[in-house]
Amino acid sequence: APTFQPRDNSTCRKTTVAILGGGVTGITAAQALSNQSISDFIIVEYNGDIGGRMAHTTFGKDPSGDPYVIELGANWVQGLGTEGGPENPIWTFAKKYNVSNEYSNYSSIASFNETGAVDYLSLIDDFEDAWSIFEQNAGYVLTENLQDTSMRAGISLAGFKPKKNMMAQAVEWWEWDWETSYSPDESSFVFGITGYNLTFYQYSDENNFVVDQRGFNTWLKGVASTFLETNDARLLLNTIVTDIDYSGDGVTVTMDDGSCIEADYALCTFSLGVLQNDAVTFEPELPDWKETSIATFQMGTYTKIFLQFNETFWDAETQFFLYASPTARGYYPVWQSLTPEGFLPGSNILFVTVVGRESYRVEAQDDETTKAEVMAVLREMFPNITVPEPIDFMYPRWSLEPWAYGSYSNWPPGTTLERHQNLRANVERLYFAGEHTSAEYYGFLHGAWFEGREAGERIAGLITQNCVNVGSGCGNYTNYEVLHGTTTFDEVNAFNGMAVSPFYIADA
Numbered sequence: 453a454p455t456f457q458p459r460d461n462s463t464c465r466k467t468t469v470a471i472l473g474g475g476v477t478g479i480t481a482a483q484a485l486s487n488q489s490i491s492d493f494i495i496v497e498y499n500g501d502i503g504g505r506m507a508h509t510t511f512g513k514d515p516s517g518d519p520y521v522i523e524l525g526a527n528w529v530q531g532l533g534t535e536g537g538p539e540n541p542i543w544t545f546a547k548k549y550n551v552s553n554e555y556s557n558y559s560s561i562a563s564f565n566e567t568g569a570v571d572y573l574s575l576i577d578d579f580e581d582a583w584s585i586f587e588q589n590a591g592y593v594l595t596e597n598l599q600d601t602s603m604r605a606g607i608s609l610a611g612f613k614p615k616k617n618m619m620a621q622a623v624e625w626w627e628w629d630w631e632t633s634y635s636p637d638e639s640s641f642v643f644g645i646t647g648y649n650l651t652f653y654q655y656s657d658e659n660n661f662v663v664d665q666r667g668f669n670t671w672l673k674g675v676a677s678t679f680l681e682t683n684d685a686r687l688l689l690n691t692i693v694t695d696i697d698y699s700g701d702g703v704t705v706t707m708d709d710g711s712c713i714e715a716d717y718a719l720c721t722f723s724l725g726v727l728q729n730d731a732v733t734f735e736p737e738l739p740d741w742k743e744t745s746i747a748t749f750q751m752g753t754y755t756k757i758f759l760q761f762n763e764t765f766w767d768a769e770t771q772f773f774l775y776a777s778p779t780a781r782g783y784y785p786v787w788q789s790l791t792p793e794g795f796l797p798g799s800n801i802l803f804v805t806v807v808g809r810e811s812y813r814v815e816a817q818d819d820e821t822t823k824a825e826v827m828a829v830l831r832e833m834f835p836n837i838t839v840p841e842p843i844d845f846m847y848p849r850w851s852l853e854p855w856a857y858g859s860y861s862n863w864p865p866g867t868t869l870e871r872h873q874n875l876r877a878n879v880e881r882l883y884f885a886g887e888h889t890s891a892e893y894y895g896f897l898h899g900a901w902f903e904g905r906e907a908g909e910r911i912a913g914l915i916t917q918n919c920v921n922v923g924s925g926c927g928n929y930t931n932y933e934v935l936h937g938t939t940t941f942d943e944v945n946a947f948n949g950m951a952v953s954p955f956y957i958a959d960a
């Protein structure tokens with residue numbers, strides 16, 4: 453174990469660029485630097501491996517007694533691409549590094565409630581009919597620069613109102629919360645739809661599920677091996693950053709063992725959850741415009757709960773099982789089977805996903821409590837079968853992981869693109885990038901990849917004075933010190949419902 457050393461800047465390791473975090477963003481940024489012949493960088497990573505939220509573990513056992521490898525975090529390549537059209541870069545890498553995957557067929561679904569199998573799948577068609585209306589409405593709000601609202605309002609105005617119908621609630625969860633890890637009430641209308649379109653219309657509506665027994669991060673290791681040697685001294689694993697001191701001249705990064713790095717530039721790729729939970733101390737404190745944007749955007753949680761059985765007692769061909777709880781929206785709603793061909797046939801593994809508040813609740817309780825809840829649901833879904841106890845059971849606690857504090861970001865209703873830009877923008881020599889800084893693809897692996905590349909290219913441009921990233925700008929990021937609402941003060945009057953000045957003081 454490292455021994456604590458009092459901080460001593462005179463012995464700080466020196467480098468040109470300190471890359472904080474070895475997830476998709478950090479590794480991609482390092483590659484962008486390498487591509488411009490900048491080899492003097494150090495990557496600092498909390499965990500013992502690269503990949504960040506693209507993380508796997510072992511679970512259960514196969515017929516020969518060896519464990520399976522399953523993904524705790526990112527699992528799909530989302531939006532692949534079309535012939536001749538743009539391709540998702542993650543898909544390009546998945547093909548290049550032969551990452552095993554299988555197409556998720558969302559039509560391979562059966563629906564259930566507390567009485568067992570009940571076919572309410574036509575509600576999915578109703579939701580999708582509403583979708584074709586509200587996506588157009590969102591486009592109108594965007595292009596006319598109208599005020600944003602919630603997805604709830606958007607869905608409702610397009611005619612889909614689940615109200616107390618728990619089966620409609622389950623369908624809505626399948627269509628919305630499952631992707632964004634927040635409810636429609638908590639999600640931006642405009643940026644919810646732009647986010648969906650940029651991935652699933654620009655690339656394609658296909659999601660391919662990774663079952664590679666080397667782990668999904670195998671492609672990222674392949675990318676890293678193109679510019680990092682084995683045991684490269686520029687990759688510090690198992691190293692925890694605690695303090696980041698920044699200025700217009702450079703950045704000093706301190707680790708929990710007291711060691712430090714002095715860099716001309718630093719790129720912080722820590723998740724929005726890490727930033728929101730003050731897991732790292734910034735010196736000086738981050739400016740208001742940065743703090744406000746960190747506090748405004750949301751960090752969602754997405755929890756996959758894995759079960760292995762001795763047999764596949766559910767339909768072996770079906771990929772998805774949707775459950776509508778009679779009392780609680782989002783209560784163990786989507787079940788996935790790894791039994792079908794192309795996944796892990798013979799594994800008898802099922803996993804169920806919860807998000808948002810249900811994730812917080814489930815992640816705060818012990819395995820036994822959760823297992824009992826999950827098994828009670830399965831026994832409601834399959835009333836005519838003696839559902840056996842699982843032979844293995846496991847789930848991660850994303851909301852509690854000190855290197856992530858959640859799963860991925862989401863865009864709340866009623867905020868502007870400028871405020872999001874403040875999440876991206878550098879503060880002096882300290883840069884920020886990650887899935888959360890992607891306005892186009894927040895939440896996705898490809899968002900992390902594009903943002904890592906851009907930050908790497910911008911920093912490289914500053915170092916070499918040779919800007920290659922002409923498309924999206926060079927050097928420092930734009931930021932907005934002050935964000936105005938759309939209402940000017942002369943409009944704060946009785947005609948707009950404000951008959952009394954909000955600044956009125958009775959005896960002044």
Ligand SMILES: Cc1cc2nc3c(=O)[nH]c(=O)nc-3n(C[C@H](O)[C@H](O)[C@H](O)COP(=O)(O)OP(=O)(O)OC[C@H]3O[C@@H](n4cnc5c(N)ncnc54)[C@H](O)[C@@H]3O)c2cc1C
Pocket residue numbers: 472473474475476477478496497498499502503504505506524525526527528529530691692693694721722723726731732754755756850854855856858859860885886887888895896897898899900
């Ligand atoms: C459960 C789950 C499911 C998901 N599903 C999908 C999916 O199917 N498809 C998809 O495209 N995306 C999915 N995502 C999102 C995807 O995983 C992320 O968008 C992406 O991995 C983020 O990469 P990043 O480099 O921006 O951040 P990270 O991967 O979080 O990288 C940041 C790195 O910083 C390190 N770090 C943090 N704090 C410190 C510290 N103090 N000191 C040193 N290092 C530190 C972390 O260990 C981490 O490695 C999912 C995520 C989760 C959690």
